[in-house]
Amino acid sequence: MDKILVGLKRVVDYNVRVRVRSDGSGVNTDGVKMSINPFDEIALEEALRIKERGEAKEVIVVSIGTPDAQQQLRTGLAMGADRAILVESDTAVDPLTGARVFRALIEREDPGLVLLGKQAIDDDNNQTGQMLAAIWNRPQATFASKIEMTGDTARVTREVDVGLEVIEVDLPAVVTTDLRLNEPRYVKLPDIMKAKKKQLDQLSINDLGVEIATPIKSVGFEPPAERQKGVIVEDVAGLVSALKDRGLL
Amino acid sequence: MTKILVIAEHAADTVNPSTAKSISCAADIEDAEIHVAVFSDNGESVARQVAALGSVSRVLRIDNAANETLLAAVVAPQVVAIADGYTHIFGPSTTFGKDLMPRVAGLLGVNQVSDIMAVLGSHTFKRPIYAGNAVVTVEASAERTVVATVRTASYKAVSDGGNAEIDAISVEADLPTHTRFIELLAGSSDRPDLQTAAKVVSGGRALASSENFEIIYKLADALGAGVGASRAAVDAGYVPNEMQVGQTGKIIAPDLYIAIGISGAIQHLTGIKDAGTIVAINKDPDAPIFEVADIGLVGDLFSIVPEFQAAVGG
Ligand SMILES: Cc1cc2nc3c(=O)[nH]c(=O)nc-3n(C[C@H](O)[C@H](O)[C@H](O)COP(=O)(O)OP(=O)(O)OC[C@H]3O[C@@H](n4cnc5c(N)ncnc54)[C@H](O)[C@@H]3O)c2cc1C
Ligand SMILES: Nc1ncnc2c1ncn2[C@@H]1O[C@H](COP(=O)(O)O)[C@@H](O)[C@H]1O
Numbered sequence: 001m002d003k004i005l006v007g008l009k010r011v012v013d014y015n016v017r018v019r020v021r022s023d024g025s026g027v028n029t030d031g032v033k034m035s036i037n038p039f040d041e042i043a044l045e046e047a048l049r050i051k052e053r054g055e056a057k058e059v060i061v062v063s064i065g066t067p068d069a070q071q072q073l074r075t076g077l078a079m080g081a082d083r084a085i086l087v088e089s090d091t092a093v094d095p096l097t098g099a100r101v102f103r104a105l106i107e108r109e110d111p112g113l114v115l116l117g118k119q120a121i122d123d124d125n126n127q128t129g130q131m132l133a134a135i136w137n138r139p140q141a142t143f144a145s146k147i148e149m150t151g152d153t154a155r156v157t158r159e160v161d162v163g164l165e166v167i168e169v170d171l172p173a174v175v176t177t178d179l180r181l182n183e184p185r186y187v188k189l190p191d192i193m194k195a196k197k198k199q200l201d202q203l204s205i206n207d208l209g210v211e212i213a214t215p216i217k218s219v220g221f222e223p224p225a226e227r228q229k230g231v232i233v234e235d236v237a238g239l240v241s242a243l244k245d246r247g248l249l
Numbered sequence: 250m251t252k253i254l255v256i257a258e259h260a261a262d263t264v265n266p267s268t269a270k271s272i273s274c275a276a277d278i279e280d281a282e283i284h285v286a287v288f289s290d291n292g293e294s295v296a297r298q299v300a301a302l303g304s305v306s307r308v309l310r311i312d313n314a315a316n317e318t319l320l321a322a323v324v325a326p327q328v329v330a331i332a333d334g335y336t337h338i339f340g341p342s343t344t345f346g347k348d349l350m351p352r353v354a355g356l357l358g359v360n361q362v363s364d365i366m367a368v369l370g371s372h373t374f375k376r377p378i379y380a381g382n383a384v385v386t387v388e389a390s391a392e393r394t395v396v397a398t399v400r401t402a403s404y405k406a407v408s409d410g411g412n413a414e415i416d417a418i419s420v421e422a423d424l425p426t427h428t429r430f431i432e433l434l435a436g437s438s439d440r441p442d443l444q445t446a447a448k449v450v451s452g453g454r455a456l457a458s459s460e461n462f463e464i465i466y467k468l469a470d471a472l473g474a475g476v477g478a479s480r481a482a483v484d485a486g487y488v489p490n491e492m493q494v495g496q497t498g499k500i501i502a503p504d505l506y507i508a509i510g511i512s513g514a515i516q517h518l519t520g521i522k523d524a525g526t527i528v529a530i531n532k533d534p535d536a537p538i539f540e541v542a543d544i545g546l547v548g549d550l551f552s553i554v555p556e557f558q559a560a561v562g563g
Contacts, residue, residue: 017515018379027383095351096360121496124378125363127351130321134355139322139428142348145490155431160344161444161499162260163435163491167320170427179497180484214393216360220386224377224522230543236556239528242544246526248448248505249561 001112001149001171003058004047005105007098008076009037010069011122020223027221036072039117041079042177045184046147047115048080055149058082060109064093064101070200077195078187084200087208092123096213097205099131104208106136111172113154118143118176129176139169143178251281251371253337254309256328257299258345259289264298266445267341267399269406274399275339276304276407277368284309285413286331288324290317300413308415318430319345325352326422332357332394336371342398342500343444354396362389362397376400380496381519401444402502402523436489438476440466443492446475448505449524451494454481455510455531455550462487464551465509468558477501479511495520510550513538530554 012018013033021028036044047059061076063069064087073084087101102114119126133140141147141156145164148155158165159178169175205212233239243249253275258265268285275283284307287296296310309331315323328349332338338353340346342364354361367375372389374397389395443449450472452465462482469476477494478487494501496516502523509530511517518541521527529542532549539545546553 012379014380014516018382020383027379094360096355096358099355118497122379124380124496125361126347127354127361127363130348130351131355133322134325134352137425139425140348140352141428142321143344158344159490160433161491163433163489165433166431168429168431173427179480180490213358213360214390216362217388218385219373219388222384222386224381224384227522227527227541228543229540230527230545232539232545232547235546235548236553236560239544239546239557240560243505243526243528248526 001056003060003109003111004050004056005102005109005111005114006040006044006047006059006061006076006081007102007116007128008040008044008061008063008072009117009120010034010063010065010072011037011120014038014121020221024221034068034071036075037117037120039119039121039177039179041184042179042181043115043117044076044079044081045182046177047113049182050113050147050149056112060085060111062087062102062105064089064098066090073200074195075187077198077200078191079185080191083198086200086202088202088204093205094213094215095125095127096131097210098128099135100210100213101205101208102128102132103135104210113172114174116174116176118178129174133174136174139173140176141167141169141173142176144175145178145180147175147181251278251337252335253278253281253283253339254332254335255283255285256338256340256346256349257285257287257295258341258343259287259295262294264295265341265343266406267343267346267401268299269302270401270404271339271341271399272302272304273404273407274365274368275337278337278371281337282306284335286311286328288313288316288319288327290314296415300415301409301411303408303411305411305413308413310415310417311420312417313420315424320428320430321349321352322428323424324349325356326424327420328353329356330420330422331418335394337395337397339397339399342400346398350396350398357394357396359393359396362387362395364400365397366400366403377519380515381522382515400500402500436491440469441473441475443475443477443494444499444501446503448472448474449477449501449503450474450507450509451477451479451511452482452487452509453479453511454485456482456487459487464554464558468554471558471561474505474507475503479517508538508542509554511538512536513541
């Protein structure tokens with residue numbers, strides 16, 4: 001296999017507790033810390049390990065978004081990716097359009113594997129990888145917690161509700177990552193310097209000839225229902241009687 | 250006219266409760282005619298169980314040897330082959346539905362509405378974003394098929410008492426062989442299923458070993474509860490992955506949830522927002538779990554849990 005394509009979405013850092021704007025027009029993301037989507041960082045780590053085992057030659061990171069996403073691509077290059085592509089878009093792209101962008105890049109790059117996160121932690125859609133596999137007419141292995149490359153195929157262990165499912169897919173294929181796949185490496189300072197010299201191409205969605213899909217429109221935002229503040233009991237006896245009061249024991 | 254196709258989830262011969270919850274969501278759409286598709290190598294028994302669910306007017310039974318293990322790449326083209334005439338196609342927001350439904354949407358060339366938590370109209374829904382820190386109202390185009398997953402924790406199973414007709418149909422679709430099932434490594438347990446249990450006891454990192462987790466199992470057995478865990482407990486290897494509760498694990502809605510030695514990270518809380526009563530046992534009075542707990546007990550779990558178990562008669 002020559003190339004692995006990895007998606008890196010720029011999202012609000014997972015430690016930030018986002019809040020809905022008081023007028024319900026959206027979520028306040030002004031000035032909050034932005035990071036690589038955690039699942040994508042895991043996807044990149046896995047791609048790098050596959051390359052380090054000699055099972056791939058080049059790792060290309062891709063982000064679709066505003067020019068700010070260069071930051072996340074540079075971090076990806078510092079982690080060890082060989083090359084980066086920024087597909088510029090002023091607005092957030094919907095999953096189907098995102099999948100079409102990846103499909104167009106596959107046409108150009110001919111990767112043996114596309115590694116995406118299982119979900120972006122901002123919109124929590126969990127769609128892009130499956131849609132890409134659908135429109136590419138190739139296998140998908142979602143929620144991966146283990147990937148073994150075996151020449152023309154990959155054996156993927158998937159985290160499913162009842163346990164772990166092992167499937168085998170012919171390559172090329174789309175694999176989406178779950179959290180337990182690996183622990184991403186830390187970026188070292190010299191690597192950040194080196195990453196500045198690595199190639200980062202910028203394209204527009206138009207350059208790729210991608211048709212924008214009909215989005216699911218967001219028409220209003222609200223905070224989640226609050227839970228009432230509860231009581232603190234002193235001891236086990238207090239706990240048991242509080243549960244009995246509620247008819248739970 | 251609103252016609253909704255719900256894709257049934259099942260394991261071998263038993264329909265999964267997520268199916269009845271997805272139907273319940275579909276039934277919230279006014280004047281909807283609801284059909285359910287059962288893909289299986291032999292769906293006779295599952296089709297019968299589904300036909301007995303309320304709100305269902307027709308069950309489509311699609312038997313095919315290739316449907317023995319329900320791989321998304323194999324099922325999706327069959328769903329598309331029968332999609333004509335349906336305004337909506339729903340599946341559960343379980344790993345089965347999350348894997349399959351976006352592939353169906355991709356083939357149909359539409360975006361998906363993920364994790365419906367409320368129906369406001371035939372094309373207007375509420376769904377959670379940012380790990381449940383915000384709820385967004387979304388509108389799908391009325392010109393296209395609505396493909397959606399249903400956040401099962403937001404719905405009660407539709408009642409029994411239905412008597413739908415069952416049609417065995419054959420479907421013409423090109424089924425790929427590029428994806429092959431190898432094996433399923435599933436833990437077996439006699440305890441109530443985490444996703445449907447009325448009571449759930451969960452342990453966190455504080456348990457510190459799989460041996461110590463025994464006290465969680467014992468308490469759960471005394472209460473007749475299912476057992477869950479935080480991601481930290483799963484990552485540390487104390488329990489298997491299928492026990493994880495939270496944003497990237499299971500989203501559950503038991504009547505009683507007892508969090509033991511769990512700090513209450515937002516990713517964990519996302520999984521229990523709809524629980525009836527939340528109990529937290531933690532030695533740190535400032536742990537965030539106490540902000541959402543209905544009943545809190547501050548102290549060392551290693552003394553509290555055995556005492557609690559004895560008190561409930563285990
Ligand atoms: C993208 C992403 C997704 C995630 N998804 C999930 C998810 O689905 N589910 C999930 O759970 N997490 C998830 N996490 C992880 C989450 O952020 C937390 O790291 C995790 O929930 C912490 O687990 P914990 O509460 O068991 O451990 P800790 O945070 O370490 O808490 C341990 C608690 O035990 C208490 N304690 C210690 N000793 C005792 C004692 N003897 N008696 C009583 N109390 C004691 C401590 O006071 C502390 O509050 C996710 C993280 C990311 C980045
Ligand atoms: N704008 C984007 N840029 C790069 N990758 C993306 C983008 N949107 C989605 N992806 C990839 O698709 C995965 C799933 O995203 P989603 O379907 O939005 O939950 C992410 O984890 C990324 O790997």
